[in-house]
Amino acid sequence: MMKANDYNSVMARKAEIMLKSVGIDYSKFESGSIAFDYEKMMRETGYSLEEMQNIQYSVGVGNTPVLELKNLTELVRKCAPAGKGARIFMKDEASNPSGSFKARRAANSVYHAKRLGFKGVVTATSGNYGAAVASQAAINGLKCIVVQECYDSRGVGQPEIVEKARKCEALGAEVVQLSVGPELFYKFLLLLEETGYFNASLYTPFGIAGVETLGYEISMQFREKYGKDPDVVVCTNAGGGNMTGTARGLMKAGASSRLIAASVNLAGLHMASDGQFNKKSFTTGHTGFGMPFASWPDRSDVPRSAARPLRYMERYVTVAQGEVFYITEVLARLEGLEKGPAGNTALAAAFSLAQEMDQDQTIIVSETEYTGAGKHIQPQLSFARDNGIKIFFGDPVDEVPGKNIILPSHPSLIKARDVDLVHMRKSLIKTAVNTYKVEPTEEDIAFLAEETNSCVEFVKDALKSIK
Amino acid sequence: MIKKGEWVRIHKTILTPAERAPQVPEDTRNVPLEMWDKGFLQSDANIGDEVRIETVTGRMETGTLIEVNPYYEHNFGKFVPELLVIDKQVTEIVFGGGK
Numbered sequence: 367m368m369k370a371n372d373y374n375s376v377m378a379r380k381a382e383i384m385l386k387s388v389g390i391d392y393s394k395f396e397s398g399s400i401a402f403d404y405e406k407m408m409r410e411t412g413y414s415l416e417e418m419q420n421i422q423y424s425v426g427v428g429n430t431p432v433l434e435l436k437n438l439t440e441l442v443r444k445c446a447p448a449g450k451g452a453r454i455f456m457k458d459e460a461s462n463p464s465g466s467f468k469a470r471r472a473a474n475s476v477y478h479a480k481r482l483g484f485k486g487v488v489t490a491t492s493g494n495y496g497a498a499v500a501s502q503a504a505i506n507g508l509k510c511i512v513v514q515e516c517y518d519s520r521g522v523g524q525p526e527i528v529e530k531a532r533k534c535e536a537l538g539a540e541v542v543q544l545s546v547g548p549e550l551f552y553k554f555l556l557l558l559e560e561t562g563y564f565n566a567s568l569y570t571p572f573g574i575a576g577v578e579t580l581g582y583e584i585s586m587q588f589r590e591k592y593g594k595d596p597d598v599v600v601c602t603n604a605g606g607g608n609m610t611g612t613a614r615g616l617m618k619a620g621a622s623s624r625l626i627a628a629s630v631n632l633a634g635l636h637m638a639s640d641g642q643f644n645k646k647s648f649t650t651g652h653t654g655f656g657m658p659f660a661s662w663p664d665r666s667d668v669p670r671s672a673a674r675p676l677r678y679m680e681r682y683v684t685v686a687q688g689e690v691f692y693i694t695e696v697l698a699r700l701e702g703l704e705k706g707p708a709g710n711t712a713l714a715a716a717f718s719l720a721q722e723m724d725q726d727q728t729i730i731v732s733e734t735e736y737t738g739a740g741k742h743i744q745p746q747l748s749f750a751r752d753n754g755i756k757i758f759f760g761d762p763v764d765e766v767p768g769k770n771i772i773l774p775s776h777p778s779l780i781k782a783r784d785v786d787l788v789h790m791r792k793s794l795i796k797t798a799v800n801t802y803k804v805e806p807t808e809e810d811i812a813f814l815a816e817e818t819n820s821c822v823e824f825v826k827d828a829l830k831s832i833k
Numbered sequence: 834m835i836k837k838g839e840w841v842r843i844h845k846t847i848l849t850p851a852e853r854a855p856q857v858p859e860d861t862r863n864v865p866l867e868m869w870d871k872g873f874l875q876s877d878a879n880i881g882d883e884v885r886i887e888t889v890t891g892r893m894e895t896g897t898l899i900e901v902n903p904y905y906e907h908n909f910g911k912f913v914p915e916l917l918v919i920d921k922q923v924t925e926i927v928f929g930g931g932k
Contacts, residue, residue, distance in 0.1 A: 373852055440927050486890060509890040519864035528907045535871075540888045544847070545867040549854050553847055553868065561892065640861040692919055699920045700927060740907035748910025757915065773915055777923065 369559075376555050384668065387558040387565035389482050392669040400802045401813035402670055408614075412575035412672075413474060415618055419579055421477045425505050427469045428579050430461045432587045432730070437700035442720045445778035452723035454716055455596065455730040457584055460705055464501035464537070465494065465736025467580055471568060471607060472498035474576035479564035480506050486563035490554040490667060492516065492527045493604075493650045494735055499566045500539035510539040511563065513554045517545050518643045525749050526649050526708070529740030546643045551667065567667050568607055574672035577611020578618060584730060585619035595621040598719060598729040600712040603627035603682065604655040606663060606675030612732050613678035624680050628715035628782065629656035630708075631684040632767045645768040647687050647750045651711040656682075657785070661793045664801075676787075676794060677819050683782035685714040686762035688772040693717055693780065694743045707743050709735030718782035747771070791818035795828040834877055835901050841874045842903040843886055843896030870894050871903060 369375070385391065395407040413421065422428040435454045443451035462469035476499060479487050486509030489499045496512040503510035512534045516527045523531075523543075531541045542557065544550050558565055567573060585595050599616065601609040609627050616623055630652040635642045637654040646652070660682065663671040693714040694707045712731040720729050739745065751757055756770040761779050765772040774780050795814050799806065806814070806829060814825045835841065848866040872886030872894060884898045 373848060373854065437927055441923060444926050511890055511892075517867070517869070519867075523907075525907045525910070528905065532905045532907070538889065540870070540872075540890045540892070543869040545864070547853065547857055547861050547866050549848055549857070549866050552854075553866075561890070636858050638856070638861055639858045640864055642860075695916050695919045696923050700923055739909055742909060744913050744916065745908060745910030747913045747915070751911075751913075757913075759915065759918070773919065777926070 371556060373549065373552055376552055379559070380555060383555050383558050384565065387563070388567060388570060388668060389564070390570065395670065397809055399804050399807055400798045400810040401807070404674065404816070407670065408571050408575060408672060412571040415578055415582060415615070418474060418576055422470055422473045422576070422579055425473055425502065426463050427473045428462070428583065430583070431458045432456070432584070432591070433458050433703070435697070435701050438696065438717070439720070441696065441700065441777055442717060443725070446721035449725060450721055450723065451725050452597065452720040452727040452729045454720055455728060456713065456734055457580065457730060457732050459580070459733040460709070460736045464498040464533070466498060466709065467577065467608065467733040468493070468495040468498035469501065470576040470579055470611075471495065471573040472502040472566065474572040475499065475566040475570065476502035476506050476508060478572045479566065480508060482564065484564035485509060486511065486561060487566040488513065488554065488557050488561065488563045489566040490550060491568065492530065494530065495568055496530055496539070496541075497533040497537060500534045500537035504538045509563065511542060511557055511561065512539045513542045513544065513550060513557065515546055515550050516543040519545055519640050522644055524644060524649055525740035525745045529738055546638065546640045548638050554667070565667065568605055569666040569668045569671040569673050571672040574607050574611050577607055578615035580732060581612035581615020582619045583615070584612070584732065585616055585621040588728070588730070592728065596623050596730040597723065597727040598626060599623045599732055600626045600628055600716045600719065600729065601732045602651040602709060602711040603629045603660065603675060604650045604652065605666065606659045606671070606673035608732060609675035609678055610673045625678050626715065626719060627656070627660070627675060627679040627682045628712045629653045629684050630690055630711050631686055631783075634766070635768050642768055644753050645755065647746045647755070647771060648690070648708055651708045653684060661790045662797045674817065676790065677817060679787070679819070682785040682787055682790070683715050683719070684785060685711060685718070685780070685782055686765040686772065687767065688762045688765055689714045689774060689780045691743050691747060691771065692773050692777070696777070704737050706735035706737040706741050707746060709733050714780060715782040717777070718780050791820055791824070792828045792831070794818055795825060796832050799829070799832055834879060835874060835898065837874055837876050839874045839901055840871065840903070841884070841886060841898055842869060842871045842900035843884060843894065844869055844899045845896035868896070870896065874898070
C-alpha cells in the first residue's frame, strides 16, 4: 500500500523513519522520566578519541594550525586598561577539506554510515555542515543529499546560503533547496524514507564526538608550543555542537580552560519568518539557534541531542552583527587572514574578553571558516543594504537586528554582553518538567544539575519556584 | 525545445499555504513551501512544462521546468566604503599614522 505523504502523516512516521536512518535505539538510554544516560549514549554509540583521530586524519581532517594574532592583540591592548589584554589565538579550522570545523562531525557521521552499509547520506542544513558531509561522502564514495532553507517567497536567496549550495554541488551532492519554514523537516523525512539513506544529523553522538578532537588538539598544540593550556576557549554557538565537542575534548586532555560560548545577537527576528529571512546577515552562529538549543537541546532532528552546551559553558556572551563584520575586516587588514564572517563571531567576543584578562594570559577562538563569493563581509553588507538595512558607524549596543547594522566607530566599543545563564538554567529545568509532566525523581534532579552545570540545590530551588 | 538529457532546474510547491505547519508565523503561512532541484531532463520539454528529472543521486523528481544549464550568479557584492574606513582606523592605531 502507498504511504500517505501529506504533512501530518509523514510527521507521524517521524520516530520510525529516524530509527531506520540513524541506527540508534535511543530508548536504551532513557530512564522513563526526565533523565537519560548521556555518558552511556556517548560511550556506546560514539567512538573513542583515538578512533576518531584515526578516522579524521585518514581523510585529511583535523590537525589544523593554531595561529597567534599578534597585531590584533596589539589592538586589544590599545583599547584595554593598563596591564590587560590577553594574547589572542585562533584554530584555523578553515584549513579542513570542506573549509570549516564541520568536517570533523561529517567525517565521523559518513564513516559510520558507510560502516553500517548505507549507500548515501542526507543532511538538513543551510550551514557549513552541508559541504562537510558532501566532501566526506565524495571521499567515501557515498551519495549525498543536502536539504537547505535558501530562498524567501520572492525567490531571493541569502548569498551565504547560495554559496554553500554551490559548494555542496561542486562536491557532488544533490542540493534540495527550499523556501523559508520549519517544514523543511517534512521534506527531509520524505527523502530519508524514499532513499533509505543515513541521516547524517548534526546531533548524533558520533557527530558531536567528532568535535572532541578539536578540543584535544587545542590543548596538545598549546602545551607543545606554549607549555600550558589556553586560559580561555571561546566557541561560536548555534546548535551547541562546537561548544560541547570542544569542551569534551579539552576535558579528555585534562585541560581546565574556561569555556565561553558566543553568538551573534539577532534578538527580535523570527527564524521561521518569510519576511525577516533576508533581514539577517548571519545564517548561523546566532542567538536564533544558540538560545533555544542551549536552553532546550532536545529540539533537534534526533530524539536525544548529543550537543548539550549548557553542561559546559561557564559564560555565554552575545555580540552585534556590526561587531563581527568589523572584526572580520580587522582580521583581514591586520593579520592578512580573510575568513568567513560567521566563524568570526567568537573572535569578536574574544576581542572584548581579552581586555578583561592579564597580558600573560591566553584566549583562543576554536574555529575559522572559509570565505568566498556570497560568504564574505562585502556581499553580506551589500546584501543587507539592498534589503533596506541601514549600515553606519556608531555604538553597536544600539544595533537593532533587522533594522540596522552598527559598525563600531572605535574598536574599544566592541563589547561581549553576558547572557543571563541563571535564567537559562531555570528555563531548561522548567521546560523539562513541562515536557515530561512528571514529579522529578532524585535521578532527574541529579541529571538536571548536570544538564545545567549547576548543583542539586540549584535544581531543587528552581523546581520550587515552578510550583 | 529543451532536449531530453539536458541539465535543468525545476521548481515545485511542496506545501500550499493551507497545508503549512501550525507553528509557522503568519507571513510564512500566507505563502507556499517551495522547492528547487536540479537534474537531467527525462523527455523533451519547454520552459514552464511539468517535467521529470533524474538528480545526481539517481532520484526521480517532478516539477516545473524553469532553467536549462543553471548557473550561480552570487558574487562579492557592491562596494562597501565603510570597510576602507575600518582599515585606515585600525592600521593607524596599531602601526601609527603611516608617515
